[in-house]
Amino acid sequence: MELITTFLKFFVSCMSFEWVSVYDCAHCGASDCTTNVEYNRFGYPVCRRCGTARRN
């Protein structure tokens, strides 16, 4: 029961993040919430998996 509650909390939190914006890497196809994405000095989001910066 506790495991299900944890899963539901994770699912709901991720869904709420997707409403804001989701980062999709065109290089490796990784997707992540923008809140977990780092930005380089030009302001572009940087993929945490392959390190490629997206320009739009």
Ligand SMILES: [Zn+2]
């Ligand atoms: Zn990537």
